[in-house]
Structure formats: C-alpha cells, structure tokens
Amino acid sequence: MIKRINKQCFNCGEEFLPKTVASVYCSHICSKKAYKQMKRLKNEAEIKGMADKxxxxxxxxxxxxxxxxxxxxxxxxxxxxxxxxxxxxxxxxxxxxxxxxxxxxxxxxxxxxxxxxxxxxKKLYSLEKEDCYTIGEIAEKFQISESSVNTHIRKYSIPTRQIGKYVYAPKSEIDNLYNGNNFI
Ligand SMILES: [Zn+2]
CATH class of the missing domain: 1.10.10 (Arc Repressor Mutant, subunit A)
Structure with a gap:
C-alpha cells in the first residue's frame, strides 16, 4: 500500500490527508468552491470572447x-x-x-x-455606387426615418457621396452601424 502524505488543498491552501492519490481538495466544500470558480472563469472567458467580436x-x-x-x-x-x-x-x-x-x-x-x-x-469601404445604399434605401431597410439616417451618418462620420440627386453611403459601414448580431 502506498503511504499517503499530506497535500496542500488547491482551494484553501490548508494541508490535508488525501483520501486518494488524486485528491486535490481538502473537503467537499473546497472542491465545490473550486468548481464554481472555474465555471465563473469559463463564463467570463466566453463573454470576453464574444465581446471581442x-x-x-x-x-x-x-x-x-x-x-x-x-x-x-x-x-x-x-x-x-x-x-x-x-x-x-x-x-x-x-x-x-x-x-x-x-x-x-x-x-x-x-x-x-x-x-x-x-x-x-483601416477603413475598408467602397464608395462605388454598387457598394452603397441611398439614404432612402437605408431608411427603408432599417425602418427608420431619412432624417434619423442623416443624423446618424453625421454623428458617426460615415462617408457619403452625392451622385446626381442621391446621397450614397457605403453598405459595409451602414450594415455595421445598424446590424447587431441578431442571433445572440
Ligand atoms: Zn480546502
């Protein structure tokens, strides 16, 4: 039989006589606490990962x-x-x-x-007509008034380009402005 020696609890740091060679916590309470802590850290890491996206x-x-x-x-x-x-x-x-x-x-x-x-x-937008929405298109797509669109464009310094009587803004910038991750 292997002689067991005292170990230090991974959670509280107290010395204890392990029940098995694999024991790392002195008690049920410590193992539960450590598990909860680990779960919390895992959650935080997941949230951070999502926030970073x-x-x-x-x-x-x-x-x-x-x-x-x-x-x-x-x-x-x-x-x-x-x-x-x-x-x-x-x-x-x-x-x-x-x-x-x-x-x-x-x-x-x-x-x-x-x-x-x-x-x-780096701003990676294109002001080519086919890569842009008109203000009217934006208003329709995102169900907001044209004046709100204009306000947001000014407020968030979104580049625009006037061609004829229409003002165009890059689709990529507009989609990013209004589109959240609807699936979360
Ligand atoms: Zn302990």
Missing part, C-alpha cells in the same frame, strides 16, 4: 451585445430599456438598439480589450 465601430448595439460589453445582464438591460432609463432606438420588432455612447455615458468605458490596442484601423 463586436466591432468597436458599431455604434448601435443590440441588448445582448451591450450587456456583454458593459458587463450588465441582458435581463437588467431589457428592464432598464423598457423603463426608459436607457434610451434606445427601435429598429423593428425585437430589434432594440442602444447607442454605444449612451452606454458609455452611464456605465463608463466598455470592457472591450481591443479598445486599448492603439492599432489604427
């Missing part, structure tokens, strides 16, 4: 996105939006969007780590 240039966030970026539960955010405590833009049924700058005003900077990287981002 949200482009910094996206001005309008879906509620789940805003929740991830600002560390607030979806449920709480939906409640605050419903109560009107956080202003939102409604782009149609189940398409509530929150202005990122509004969130920053209330909760401080988003916890998107990419914000700390000072790598200048």
């Amino acid at each position: 949200i482009p910094e240039s996206r001005a309008f966030l879906s509620v789940p996105e805003a929740g991830m970026l600002f560390g607030i539960s979806k449920r709480t955010l939906y409640r605050l939006v419903e109560q009107g405590k956080i202003p939102s833009v409604n782009l149609g049924t189940r398409l509530v969007r929150i202005d990122r700058s509004v969130m920053e005003g209330i909760f401080g900077p988003a916890r998107n780590l990419r914000q700390s990287e000072s790598v200048p981002k």
Whole structure:
C-alpha cells in the first residue's frame, strides 16, 4: 500500500490527508468552491470572447451585445430599456438598439480589450455606387426615418457621396452601424 502524505488543498491552501492519490481538495466544500470558480472563469472567458467580436465601430448595439460589453445582464438591460432609463432606438420588432455612447455615458468605458490596442484601423469601404445604399434605401431597410439616417451618418462620420440627386453611403459601414448580431 502506498503511504499517503499530506497535500496542500488547491482551494484553501490548508494541508490535508488525501483520501486518494488524486485528491486535490481538502473537503467537499473546497472542491465545490473550486468548481464554481472555474465555471465563473469559463463564463467570463466566453463573454470576453464574444465581446471581442463586436466591432468597436458599431455604434448601435443590440441588448445582448451591450450587456456583454458593459458587463450588465441582458435581463437588467431589457428592464432598464423598457423603463426608459436607457434610451434606445427601435429598429423593428425585437430589434432594440442602444447607442454605444449612451452606454458609455452611464456605465463608463466598455470592457472591450481591443479598445486599448492603439492599432489604427483601416477603413475598408467602397464608395462605388454598387457598394452603397441611398439614404432612402437605408431608411427603408432599417425602418427608420431619412432624417434619423442623416443624423446618424453625421454623428458617426460615415462617408457619403452625392451622385446626381442621391446621397450614397457605403453598405459595409451602414450594415455595421445598424446590424447587431441578431442571433445572440
Ligand atoms: Zn480546502
């Protein structure tokens, strides 16, 4: 028989006599605590992973996105939006969007780590007619008024181009501005 020697508990650091050679925790309580901690860390890593996928240039966030970026539960955010405590833009049924700058005003900077990287981002848009929407098309596609579209374009410095009597804005920039990840 192998003589067991005292080990240090991975959770509390106390010495204990392990029940089996594989034991790493002194007690059930410590093993439970460690498991919970691990689960929490795993969740945090997952949330961070998802938050990192949200482009910094996206001005309008879906509620789940805003929740991830600002560390607030979806449920709480939906409640605050419903109560009107956080202003939102409604782009149609189940398409509530929150202005990122509004969130920053209330909760401080988003916890998107990419914000700390000072790598200048290349704008990859095209102002060719076929790569653009007209203001009217944007208004129709995203169910908002043309004047709101114009306001957002100015506010978020989206490039535009006038051809004839129409003003064009790059599809890529507009889609990024208004489109959240609807599947989350
Ligand atoms: Zn312990």
